Amino acid sequence: MRDQRLWTWHIGAGAVILVLLGLHMTIMHLDAIVRVFSPQPGEPIAWANVVARGRSAFFLVTYVLLLGAALFHGFYGLRNILFELNPGTPAKKALNGFLLVAGVALFAVGTWAAWAGFTVARGA
Amino acid sequence: MIDNKGRPNRLGVVGWLGGGRWGLERYLYALHRLTGLGLLAYFVLHIGVTASRAFGEASWTAAMGRVSGPLFKTGEFLVFAAFAFHALNGVRLALVELGFAIGKPIEPVYPYRTSVDEQRPLAIGVMVVAAILVIVGGFGFLE
Numbered sequence: 001m002r003d004q005r006l007w008t009w010h011i012g013a014g015a016v017i018l019v020l021l022g023l024h025m026t027i028m029h030l031d032a033i034v035r036v037f038s039p040q041p042g043e044p045i046a047w048a049n050v051v052a053r054g055r056s057a058f059f060l061v062t063y064v065l066l067l068g069a070a071l072f073h074g075f076y077g078l079r080n081i082l083f084e085l086n087p088g089t090p091a092k093k094a095l096n097g098f099l100l101v102a103g104v105a106l107f108a109v110g111t112w113a114a115w116a117g118f119t120v121a122r123g124a
Numbered sequence: 125m126i127d128n129k130g131r132p133n134r135l136g137v138v139g140w141l142g143g144g145r146w147g148l149e150r151y152l153y154a155l156h157r158l159t160g161l162g163l164l165a166y167f168v169l170h171i172g173v174t175a176s177r178a179f180g181e182a183s184w185t186a187a188m189g190r191v192s193g194p195l196f197k198t199g200e201f202l203v204f205a206a207f208a209f210h211a212l213n214g215v216r217l218a219l220v221e222l223g224f225a226i227g228k229p230i231e232p233v234y235p236y237r238t239s240v241d242e243q244r245p246l247a248i249g250v251m252v253v254a255a256i257l258v259i260v261g262g263f264g265f266l267e
Contacts, residue, residue, distance in 0.1 A: 011221070014214050021207065029204050029261045045188055047181045054177065067171070074164040081157060085136055110171045116178030124181075 006076060013073040020066040027053075054121030060114055067110040075099045147240060148247055156213050159206040166203050201265045205258045212254040216246055 027037045031044045040048035053059045079099055083092060140154035176187035219225050220243060227242035 011218055014218065018211050018215065022211065025204065025207060025261070029264045032264055033260075047184055050177055050184060070167055074160070074167060077157075077160050078164060081161070106168065106171055109175060113171070113175035113178045120178060120180055 010073060010076050013069040013076075016065065016069040017073055020062050021070070023062070024066065050117075051121045051124045054117050057118075060118045063114045064111050067114070068107055071103045071107055071110075075103045149240065149243065152213055152216075152247060152251075156210060156217070159210040162206050163203065163210060166199075197265060201262060204261050204265075208254045208257040208261065209251075212250040212257075216243075216250045219246065 026034050028044050031038055037053055038044040038046075038049040039052050040046060042049065079095065082095055087095065140157060173187050173191060176183045216225075225243055225246040226239040230237065
């Protein structure tokens with residue numbers, strides 16, 4: 001039952017990623033067609049454009065949402081691949097613990113960076 | 125993930141790429157996993173690199189300078205292509221998991237038909253869309 005619930009979350013997270021990472025990829029790599037989120041001259045990763053997006057609460061919220069969805073989707077997918085290789089029960093427990101700690105730590109770093117970037121952009 | 129109940133996955137990772145007369149969908153499955161692992165590895169690095177914007181313009185510019193050049197540009201294109209494939213194939217997998225595009229149940233009358241034949245147009249369709257996205261996005265990398 002627990003795995004069924006986690007699998008459903010995995011698919012749900014995939015849908016969230018599809019929308020938000022699709023937006024991110026459009027901004028970063030289809031900038032020749034879509035410039036609305038890169039109002040300043042230069043590439044989408046130019047500091048002026050990073051600041052322009054960084055000021056937006058919409059981007060702050062969607063970055064954190066994308067971060068959480070992608071970490072869960074990625075680490076749960078990795079867990080499934082590794083579990084299919086039939087590790088023993090102690091290895092499974094260790095793997096669960098490691099992936100959980102790594103995921104939470106990366107989420108904390110990413111969320112801090114998103115918030116700090118938002119603060120820097122607002123002050124720029 | 126459900127336990128295998130005494131039928132272990134004997135082929136392991138090797139089974140992703142070989143082990144039988146498999147159809148297109150099986151290779152999409154293998155590629156879905158490979159691209160997923162690649163995207164996860166990139167994502168973990170991406171979190172570290174983009175965190176530099178928290179320290180201001182000089183830190184951001186220095187970080188972007190470290191990941192520029194033809195090698196990183198090529199790697200970035202591969203990430204974009206992996207995303208396009210993984211996303212579109214993921215849509216296909218979700219649709220099939222929810223029962224779409226697999227046809228209605230039919231009597232098993234010879235010559236037998238399988239739902240794989242029903243799924244094939246969807247598989248080909250999403251791969252065509254993924255290829256278009258990769259080509260259109262690829263122009264951005266050539267600039």
